Amino acid sequence: MTTSRVINFGAGPSTLPQSVLEKAAQGLLNFEDTGIGIAEISHRSKEFVAFISNVEALIRSQLNVPPTHSILFTQGGGTTQFSAVVLNLLARHKLLHPELTDDERVMDYVLTGSWSKKAFLEAKRLGGARANIALDARKYSKDGVSFDNVPPHDEYAFSPASALIYYCENETIDGVQFSPDPSAQTSFPFTILPRERSGLLPLVGDHSSSFMSRPIPHLSEHAVIFAGAQKNIGPAGLTVLIVRQDCLVDVDAAAKLGATPVPLCLSYKTLAEGRSLYNTPSLLPIYITGLVLERMQELGGLAYFEALGRRKAEKVYAAVRAGEERGVFQGKVQAGSCSWMNVIFNVLGSGAESRFLAGAEKVGMKGLKGHRSVGGIRVSLYNAVTEADTDKLVDYMKEFVSEASSFCSA
Ligand SMILES: Cc1ncc(COP(=O)(O)O)c(C=O)c1O
Structure with missing residues (x-):
């Protein structure tokens, strides 16, 4: 196949391996020898169901995701998750602590760049709890207004029993990322986070622009990790979620206690019970992502x-x-x-x-x-x-x- 492709350093959607695109072109015509293209086949066909299970297995094995966590596929990108994590984790907190008022319920946000700031603003807009800034990295910047750093651990001020603790692992717009070296002051301060009485952490990580580029520190302690596919692993249209099973909560039971009702397509429990097929998933992005992950595995x-x-x-x-x-x-x-x-x-x-x-x-x-x-x-x-x-x-x-x-x- 001839191409006149340039080198694409775009921030997302971004470049995909040529070998994958060539294979995907075949799959568009004939998916897994079914005689039907991937954009045309039923998401409930046995071939697609087997394919999506394998995509999950490829993520689970390469990222070392423990059995305590479900891997879910959805749509709507990282931006939809800015809302979904708030709704699901506030529902969870309402079930755990029905006695608290909205003012007493807190969500802690770590602001290290434009995306975590956007997520914070959405949490504030949705209400149901007080959105608190546990850290604003702009205060430690060279000019006092830009996001250009991750501050040292002792600058964080976490609330004692928050419904969620939110961070963005890699700030795509500002070029700021937590250090992977746990001894560095610019690593994420996992060891000082306040835990729930059960020992669990309500920790939420936006890993959209670093997903599958290196291991996720303390993965097993996260409540929710989410990532749009369109940086490292596939086209836009697929969002990957890694959700600890205690966060797959009955959102309707929480609504009866006064929590905001959660649209079913945003409910993690609904997605998990439907094995990510509650409604029609994005078959083509899932297919291309699967091909990228297979190639990743082959390469090491x-x-x-x-x-x-x-x-x-x-x-x-x-x-x-x-x-x-x-x-x-x-x-x-x-x-x-x-x-x-x-x-x-x-x-x-x-x-x-x-x-x-x-x-x-x-x-x-x-x-x-x-x-x-x-x-x-x-x-x-x-x-x-x-x-x-x-x-x-x-x-x-x-x-x-x-x-x-x-x-x-x-
Ligand atoms: C770190 C991060 N979070 C969230 C988003 C929003 O993703 P989407 O445009 O898929 O909603 C982006 C988009 O680039 C991002 O880089």
């Missing part, structure tokens, strides 16, 4: 992608630092908080950013423009961006720096 699973991700990020950050020394680039995120997935930097000088983007496009690299809310350059290094693609970008960055610095000194 998370260990392979973690090592690859580390190398790619190190190479790009090294190029940013080299550009900083010559006064051409300026990294935005503080040391220790830099994302492996989204590298953010500015190109200094009037018109320099446009020149950088136009030059990149000329040599076949697209998707490098930063998010409209923060500007600059954003290099997204999701799993399907190869090391060769990364090397090509790094070469281009080096060339740009040497040309820009000779231009400045001329």
Whole structure:
């Protein structure tokens, strides 16, 4: 099959492995030798039911998800989960603590970037409990207003018995990510979180833009982990949920006690009981995701992608630092908080950013423009961006720096 594909560093939807897309094209015509394409076949056919079970098994084995947690597939993206986690976990808390008023019930949010802030605003809008900011990383930023860091552990102020504790593992827009090194002050402070009397944590993690790129620390302690597929594992249209089984609650019983009624398609219990087939799922995105996960497994699973991700990020950050020394680039995120997935930097000088983007496009690299809310350059290094693609970008960055610095000194 001939292609004229460019290297796509877009932040999501993002690039997918070519071999997967070629296989998926076959599946669009004839899924698993059924003679029916994946976009046409019934979600209740035995072939699709077997396929979706295998997608679940591939996630469970590669991420090491314990039997205490269900893996669910739904639609609506991360944004729908901003609402769904609030509704489900408030229903759970209402069942556990029916005596508390809405004012006494608290949801703790850790704000390290634009996505956690958006999730916090949705929680506040939905009501049913007080949305509290346990940490606002902007206070510790270089300019006092941007998200550019993960603050040290002793800056968090958690409430004692909250209905949920929310964080976003990788802030796609701001390029801020928690360190995977548990001894680093910029890791997520799992060990200081207040536990419920039962010992459980009402911990919710948005892992949309780092899912399946490296292991999830303390996975088994999470109440809910959610991720849109469209960064590392598939196309938009599929959202993966990992839900601890005590969070699959009877939302109607909670509503009888005064909790907000939960639409059935957002209820985790409904999704789990229907084995993610309560209503018609997004068959094509699930199919492509399954092919990506099979390929991941063949290549060596998370260990392979973690090592690859580390190398790619190190190479790009090294190029940013080299550009900083010559006064051409300026990294935005503080040391220790830099994302492996989204590298953010500015190109200094009037018109320099446009020149950088136009030059990149000329040599076949697209998707490098930063998010409209923060500007600059954003290099997204999701799993399907190869090391060769990364090397090509790094070469281009080096060339740009040497040309820009000779231009400045001329
Ligand atoms: C970390 C994170 N959370 C949530 C979202 C929202 O996802 P969606 O657009 O699929 O609703 C995004 C989208 O890029 C994201 O990067």
